Amino acid sequence: MIQKTRKTTPMRSVSGGSSGIPPPSPSLRTVSSFSNIRRSSHMRSTSGSSDVSSSSPPPSLPSTGSSLSSSIKTSYIQRNDSVRKISNNESYSGTITVTVRVKPVPHQNKEVWEYSNFKIRNVETINTNNDEYKFDHVFSPHVDNFEIYKTTAIPLIDKLFTGFNATLFCYGMTGSGKTYTMMGDNENPDGIVPLSVSLLFNQVLNSRNDKKYDVILSYLEIYNEKIYDLLDDDRTNHLLTPSRFTSTPSRLNSSELRIRDDLEYGVKITGLNEERCDTSQELMKWIKYGDSNRKTSETEYNLRSSRSHAVILVRLVTHNVIDGSKTSSTLTLCDLAGSERAAGQQERRKEGAFINKSLLALGTVISKLSAESLSNSKHVSNPMGPPASPSLNSNGNNHIPYRDSKLTRLLQPALSGNSAVTTICTIDPRMETYAETINTLRFASRAKNVSLRFNIKKNLSTISKSEVEKDKIIKELTFRLEKQKETINDMKLKSSHDTSNKFSLDNPNISLLQTENSILKKKLENYENIMNKDMIELQDSQMSEIIDMLPIEIGALLENKFQGMESQIRQFQKYTNELENKILNLKKQNRSLLNNSTYSLDKDDEILELQKMLERKDKIIEAFQSVSKLRDRALKPISQSNIASLPQPPPISKSTFL
Numbered sequence: 079m080i081q082k083t084r085k086t087t088p089m090r091s092v093s094g095g096s097s098g099i100p101p102p103s104p105s106l107r108t109v110s111s112f113s114n115i116r117r118s119s120h121m122r123s124t125s126g127s128s129d130v131s132s133s134s135p136p137p138s139l140p141s142t143g144s145s146l147s148s149s150i151k152t153s154y155i156q157r158n159d160s161v162r163k164i165s166n167n168e169s170y171s172g173t174i175t176v177t178v179r180v181k182p183v184p185h186q187n188k189e190v191w192e193y194s195n196f197k198i199r200n201v202e203t204i205n206t207n208n209d210e211y212k213f214d215h216v217f218s219p220h221v222d223n224f225e226i227y228k229t230t231a232i233p234l235i236d237k238l239f240t241g242f243n244a245t246l247f248c249y250g251m252t253g254s255g256k257t258y259t260m261m262g263d264n265e266n267p268d269g270i271v272p273l274s275v276s277l278l279f280n281q282v283l284n285s286r287n288d289k290k291y292d293v294i295l296s297y298l299e300i301y302n303e304k305i306y307d308l309l310d311d312d313r314t315n316h317l318l319t320p321s322r323f324t325s326t327p328s329r330l331n332s333s334e335l336r337i338r339d340d341l342e343y344g345v346k347i348t349g350l351n352e353e354r355c356d357t358s359q360e361l362m363k364w365i366k367y368g369d370s371n372r373k374t375s376e377t378e379y380n381l382r383s384s385r386s387h388a389v390i391l392v393r394l395v396t397h398n399v400i401d402g403s404k405t406s407s408t409l410t411l412c413d414l415a416g417s418e419r420a421a422g423q424q425e426r427r428k429e430g431a432f433i434n435k436s437l438l439a440l441g442t443v444i445s446k447l448s449a450e451s452l453s454n455s456k457h458v459s460n461p462m463g464p465p466a467s468p469s470l471n472s473n474g475n476n477h478i479p480y481r482d483s484k485l486t487r488l489l490q491p492a493l494s495g496n497s498a499v500t501t502i503c504t505i506d507p508r509m510e511t512y513a514e515t516i517n518t519l520r521f522a523s524r525a526k527n528v529s530l531r532f533n534i535k536k537n538l539s540t541i542s543k544s545e546v547e548k549d550k551i552i553k554e555l556t557f558r559l560e561k562q563k564e565t566i567n568d569m570k571l572k573s574s575h576d577t578s579n580k581f582s583l584d585n586p587n588i589s590l591l592q593t594e595n596s597i598l599k600k601k602l603e604n605y606e607n608i609m610n611k612d613m614i615e616l617q618d619s620q621m622s623e624i625i626d627m628l629p630i631e632i633g634a635l636l637e638n639k640f641q642g643m644e645s646q647i648r649q650f651q652k653y654t655n656e657l658e659n660k661i662l663n664l665k666k667q668n669r670s671l672l673n674n675s676t677y678s679l680d681k682d683d684e685i686l687e688l689q690k691m692l693e694r695k696d697k698i699i700e701a702f703q704s705v706s707k708l709r710d711r712a713l714k715p716i717s718q719s720n721i722a723s724l725p726q727p728p729p730i731s732k733s734t735f736l
């Protein structure tokens with residue numbers, strides 16, 4: 079495999095001196111946590127000191143290349159002034175902060191924000207024809223990004239600096255202004271993301287001397303229910319083609335990342351690149367680089383619509399110089415893809431289906447959390463009622479279907495209460511989008527009910543020694559594996575050019591390396607399995623993902639086949655049990671006849687004949703069952719969503735059958 083070509087700059091320690099430790103391979107991927115990414119592929123840090131290997135974006139990207147590769151990085155940025163002090167065990171609890179932003183429409187009367195279908199009553203209230211919705215803030219169309227940033231993002235950055243995770247996501251139909259809110263546009267480039275990044279670095283640079291900070295960026299997208307790294311170098315070469323912003327799938331080289339549960343951090347994304355940034359400009363260049371990798375195409379309502387959910391993760395690691403403690407908090411900024419009606423083109427329809435499916439999953443999660451919160455608050459407000467249970471909703475059902483989509487899996491830690499959460503719901507007020515507006519308002523009002531169930535905990539550094547050691551082994555093995563793959567490739571290449579056939583493909587050196595390589599691979603898998611404590615669960619979820627990906631007809635067919643088989647097996651078991659009993663009885667009778675010296679061989683033949691006959695009948699029953707199941711299926715297709723919840727068939731033991 080060809081090694082990635084990302085450049086590295088010399089490492090520097092806190093004091094500015096070089097550590098002498100070689101930088102990790104830029105192709106190494108790390109295991110990162112969504113809510114609390116705990117390692118950087120380009121940073122090694124121990125308490126009090128750190129060795130940094132910084133990297134710059136690939137040189138092929140003109141806007142990000144030269145200035146970054148030449149920039150000198152320091153490991154920690156000194157603080158000069160005070161950041162609000164809070165104790166380490168302080169916790170925060172609250173509800174999701176919900177704001178609604180109405181997109182301007184041409185020729186709108188700027189005095190009265192009244193549309194044919196709804197009215198902005200005041201800064202907190204929207205009235206539709208039938209309902210009244212209350213939110214934390216309602217922004218009229220004339221309000222600019224800066225105002226929205228002040229109300230929504232500044233409080234989150236404050237939280238971040240006091241050690242809490244903070245999450246902000248934009249939700250709304252396609253073209254309603256999510257990307258505009260998050261990133262701005264060419265005319266107004268200041269969206270929430272650049273403004274927040276700038277504030278964050280401002281705080282870092284003006285902080286007190288007793289704290290040092292690392293700011294580490296990851297950027298991913300969820301496209302068609304797959305997670306991709308937007309900072310992945312592998313994507314650049316083939317993505318920098320004219321087709322980048324078309325709907326042609328362009329992920330030939332980039333690999334899908336896996337998400338897994340993690341006891342400590344909620345969820346982790348394996349292999350996500352991390353970039354340590356020292357300035358807001360540097361961080362924004364990486365984000366722009368990631369944006370250029372993001373999937374966009376044209377929808378009915380947006381010429382350049384985001385076809386993926388984009389998630390920016392900015393991790394702030396705070397090192398307390400005085401007591402040596404380390405706190406890590408993550409700012410998560412999500413620009414979700416917009417919901418839309420079915421598109422004409424097949425590729426687009428598929429994208430739309432995935433987007434709608436994941437937004438539906440998010441809606442369901444929010445709805446369940448909302449019902450749960452309301453139910454709990456009723457219990458709390460009624461002292462005579464049953465005690466509030468944080469994990470049960472009004473139906474006594476505590477299942478929140480986070481696993482129904484990658485998006486909800488990613489947001490699970492935040493929505494389960496390990497982060498302060500703000501959502502900005504954007505609406506396009508035109509009559510033609512009324513149905514979507516109502517959907518968005520309903521989503522927003524449910525989100526408003528969600529109280530973050532558990533107190534949001536600060537993330538003090540608690541990585542165990544064994545975890546660190548395992549990580550180290552995995553890194554080393556991965557590195558060796560990559561190196562050996564390279565050597566094998568080199569040797570193969572040489573052998574194809576070498577007329578003396580010194581390096582022929584059956585060269586023992588190559589075989590030896592290949593064997594060694596497969597052993598390394600096994601070792602690596604083994605270690606990854608050890609790390610991956612919930613491997614079985616993951617495999618289950620992978621299975622259900624595969625089922626989810628299947629076209630609905632195949633899903634329904636499989637489901638019917640499955641049910642048919644299940645029913646047949648049950649009937650077989652029952653039937654053969656009866657047969658066994660009959661035959662046992664006959665044998666008993668025969669034995670007693672034998673004892674009475676009246677035994678006849680005819681009886682044995684009768685039993686055998688009976689067995690054969692029953693076997694034939696089994697087959698007939700089986701055929702009947704298949705036909706009847708197929709008929710049932712044709713008459714009443716079963717929805718795909720039932721597939722996952724089907725019970726497992728009873729175990730079949732050979733002895734059950736004759």
Ligand SMILES: Nc1ncnc2c1ncn2[C@@H]1O[C@H](COP(=O)(O)OP(=O)(O)OP(=O)(O)O)[C@@H](O)[C@H]1O
Binds near residue numbers: 219259377384
């Ligand atoms: N508040 C606003 N003021 C001015 N222009 C806006 C505003 N909101 C959106 N727009 C413009 O509307 C168009 C669509 O907006 P945007 O791309 O942000 O929508 P979106 O919700 O991200 O859509 P999608 O889900 O399809 O990606 C853009 O040209 C954007 O500049």
